[in-house]
Amino acid sequence: MTSKLDLALAEIRRCDVCAAHMPHAPRPVVQAARGARVVIVGQAPGSKVHESGVPWRDQSGDRLREWTGLDESVFYDASRVALIPMGFCYPGTANGADLPPRPECAPLWHKRLLALLPTLQLTLLVGIHAQGHYLRKLAKPTMTETVRASADYGPAWFPLPHPSWRSTGWMRRNPWFEADILPALRRRVRSILAR
Numbered sequence: 206m207t208s209k210l211d212l213a214l215a216e217i218r219r220c221d222v223c224a225a226h227m228p229h230a231p232r233p234v235v236q237a238a239r240g241a242r243v244v245i246v247g248q249a250p251g252s253k254v255h256e257s258g259v260p261w262r263d264q265s266g267d268r269l270r271e272w273t274g275l276d277e278s279v280f281y282d283a284s285r286v287a288l289i290p291m292g293f294c295y296p297g298t299a300n301g302a303d304l305p306p307r308p309e310c311a312p313l314w315h316k317r318l319l320a321l322l323p324t325l326q327l328t329l330l331v332g333i334h335a336q337g338h339y340l341r342k343l344a345k346p347t348m349t350e351t352v353r354a355s356a357d358y359g360p361a362w363f364p365l366p367h368p369s370w371r372s373t374g375w376m377r378r379n380p381w382f383e384a385d386i387l388p389a390l391r392r393r394v395r396s397i398l399a400r
Contacts, residue, residue: 210321223307233293238283242326246335249292249306260288268368274391291334332367
């Protein structure tokens with residue numbers, strides 16, 4: 206018997222609401238299953254993920270797995286970790302950078318999808334788009350301030366910068382991230398997934 210979650214995921218994977226605004230055919234990328242206790246809300250797939258259809262299968266994903274302390278077998282176990290971007294499709298590029306997530310996806314799908322994941326205990330908000338959508342007025346004036354205050358958003362949310370190559374310089378300028386935030390993140394993720 207097909208579950209409501211399976212039906213929702215099938216609908217998402219067929220979605221073409223933003224097709225007229227895309228430089229290519231839509232290819233929604235998402236991972237979720239009943240039992241998931243951690244959800245990672247990212248921005249939107251990049252070009253490599255668009256090609257593979259596998260969420261976070263790129264250098265940003267490698268860095269995110271390092272940050273969380275999750276190996277690929279756990280990260281890609283949908284019954285433990287859901288991967289739900291703000292925009293499900295690769296939005297294309299402008300001036301050498303990926304465009305922001307399409308604005309249609311999160312309002313159309315997130316509430317419905319998250320309601321079908323009753324065991325979620327932690328939402329990692331990766332990047333300013335996820336933080337702006339979920340934290341709204343609770344977000345600090347800058348992403349750096351929001352991430353630094355990550356303990357203020359617990360236990361349900363944990364804000365993080367986007368793990369793109371740009372975060373290398375950001376991490377150098379903000380050594381507290383590796384010293385304080387990442388150990389707290391790994392402890393929190395490990396404690397939830399060990400239950």
